[in-house]
Amino acid sequence: QLLESGGGLVQPGGSLRLSCAASGFTFSSYAMSWVRQVPGKGLEWVSGINGGGASTYYADSVKGRFTISRDNSKNTLYLQVNSLRAEDTAVYYCAKGGCSNTICARGSQGFDYWGQGALVTVSS
Amino acid sequence: QSALTQPPSASGSPGQSVTISCTGTSSDVGGYNYVSWYQHHPGRAPKLMISEVSKRPSGVPDRFSGSKSGNTASLTVSGLQAEDEADYYCCSYAGSNNVVFGGGTKLAVL
Secondary structure (H helix, E strand, O other): OEEEEOOEEEOOOOOEEEEEEEOOOOHHHOOEEEEEEOOOOOEEEEEEEOOOOOOEEEOOOOOOOEEEEEEOOOOEEEEEEOOOOHHHOEEEEEEEEOOOOOOHHHOOOOEEEEOOOEEEEEOO | OOOEEOOOEEEEOOOOOEEEEEEOOOOOOOOOOOEEEEEEOOOOOOEEEEEOOOEOOOOOOOOEEEEEEOOEEEEEEOOOOHHHOEEEEEEEEOHHHOEEEEOOEEEEEO
């Protein structure tokens, strides 16, 4: 099970930290990703991290503004989102990769479990 | 990185088969056997239906199948059922460009 939290309303230029609490599997053995969906639009991969946490990857649209991290002792995935823009308004999903390695952090084996999502609204 | 190209909509009657295409480039779909497909009912978590072009996860009905030819991947749903009505997204590993999703296809069961 994956459970996101930390979403909400934030002003342009503001920051948030999204969390994803994992249970039911050995968290450290799997890469994780964040995927978002702008209301009425399609899915967009945002960021991925390998099982150990040493390798991180970002979409060009968020590079330099978002930071993915994980605490394997707490079975939790994070996404620090800074310098938020209106176009970052979306439902943010955490998703589990099919293995631990770096290409699994980028969906090579698909994302086999997803959370219910956390809504981030960027508006003044 | 441009999104993969999917038809915006597809439809079929119960019991029929429908195929959804997903066209990319040699840098994503055509370059790797790492295409996955997701079913998304609005308001619910997306569900993995196919991984690595044609692998069906446990619990996914065998009515769902995937294939690839060149830069185009396809998802076929056979024996359409009412509960198959949903949005479907393809996704590909894209090397240094990381990950790219398709724009999504709304499947209607008439």
